[in-house]
Amino acid sequence: MVVCMLALAGGQGEGQKAKEIVLSSWGGTYEENVIKAMVTPFEAQTGIKVVVTSYPDFAKIKAMVDTGNIEWDVVDVEDRMFRRGLKEGLFEKLDFSVIDKTDILPGASHDYGVGIEFWGGALAYSTEKYPGDNHPETWADFWNVEKFPGDRALFNGPYDTLEIALIADGVPMDKLYPLDVDRAFRSLDKIKPHVTVWWEKGAQPAQLMTDREVDMTYAYSGRIANIIKDGVPAAISFNGASVNIEWLVITKGTEKVKEAMQFIAFCAQPKPQAEFNAAMQYGPINSKAFDYIAPEVARNLPTAPQYIDHVWIPDAEWWTDKDEEITERWNAWVLK
């Protein structure tokens, strides 16, 4: 009997210990804000401890699932990683009786993932070069070098660049896919001589705007919002911007599905969404989050109510089987 009791107690101890999940996140300020806005309040509310570790790595997730040795219960993955993971069956199916998706924006909930933020690929321009109301607003303006002379920068790669080239050429945002790749390159031919910088990494456009190296660029909005906060004379136009989803997923085979599900449900709520995204200058995935965000902050977030009808979501499915061929064509085009 005593042995039995002890065994039970021991079993309970194990159960207590199991109430700890591991989240793989992106390090730096990103991770700090995840902890502040999501992890700490979640721990306080549920008593489930969340250990945060850095850098989601696709190969690692695959190895964990293959070997059944799950180290990460919840992972923060980019859309492209998400699509690949779906194909390889690396994620647990979500339970939407636990996760409330009433106010989650379309495109941010999926059978196997819920968004944590949207990041915007938008037009950033110098308010020093274009003061007042006469500033570039749309991708057609970006392509219009007579009306808006100045040096331009674009991302050195096809993702989003082909899409904005089509939008500039008059393709409506809801009719982008399947992309007319030939037309996109023809449109890019027109702007090519005026693009002085083809940037490689997401941090570069912020640098280019800060150094006044170019007058307008395609950029990740969060980066630009941060330099605006630091006083750089720049502004973001979300007219025709892409909004790209970042997902929270549960690694297939984890024993802590229940706790992981609770965590994802918590992260999708308006308040954590507001706090995290306002700090990071990203777009919340929950429309109610804007109730908690000041308007002067909201104007730099891609999913703010005033922009939501003027942005588009890249079709990662369309890209998955074509990206190698198109990237190759892109590399050849850029060298010409």
Place this chain on the structure above:
Amino acid sequence: MLRKPLIDLKNMVEKDPTRYELPYLLPSTILLLLVFVVPIALFLSRSFLDPRPTSEHFLHIFRNPVYLRVLWVTFRISFTVTAVCILLGYPVAYLLSTVSDRTRNLLMILVLIPFWTSLLVRNYAWMVLLGRRGIINNLLVGIGIIAEPIKLLHTAFAVNVGMIQMMMPFMILSMFSVMKGIDRRLISAALSLGANRFKAFFKVYFPLSLPGVGSGSLLVFIYSLGFFVTPALLGGRKDVMVSMLIEEQVSTMLNWGFASALALLLLACTFLFFFLYTRFFKIEQIF
């Protein structure tokens, strides 16, 4: 008693050098095998094994003009960088080998400080200098030499300037190490035998310093072939080097088989170059 040591290492080595050198080389050989040769071989084997045994990756490289073109750009940039490094580095190395120890130490610090500074910091420093509103353009516009800022950053010029600065210490130190061993009295002898300064330099000193030029060039050229950060940050759209394509395949396309084929191609070209080069410069002279 002391005349005959217990182990006459010198004598033993002279009799059969390889027999006694081998044990000393063993630890480093094993280490290099484990942490360098094996992983690299494993990665490169992907070029014809990933996802299944295939020659597709290599055929793809040769079918598509982009890759050979980028390879050509890579060699062209590396060649320019090496040539300019020789021209600029030679006088510096010469100066270092002639001045007093005290002055040499001071000058050496100037050579080494950039060498010790992070690559990334130096690249960003060039961005600050060469930018449209950078120090150089502001100065030129300020004193009225040019009316509008000229485009310096994001050009082949910027890549070359940046890489030359990164590579200079390697060139200077290689040449200096040879030059400081050249017997100065040979020049005096040439002069006393009737050669003028010009002739004494080119007939006597210059040939003796060539091994330094040879080793420095080899080091700089091969190092340059693998450059990634500088062309990515300072270059324009046409200044793409092979390592940038490899990085794209590894991290964006997740196509490791193709990345490894590109890496193998670069490595093969490097070996080919190394082979041809050592036919011209005798390898024993270089090392």
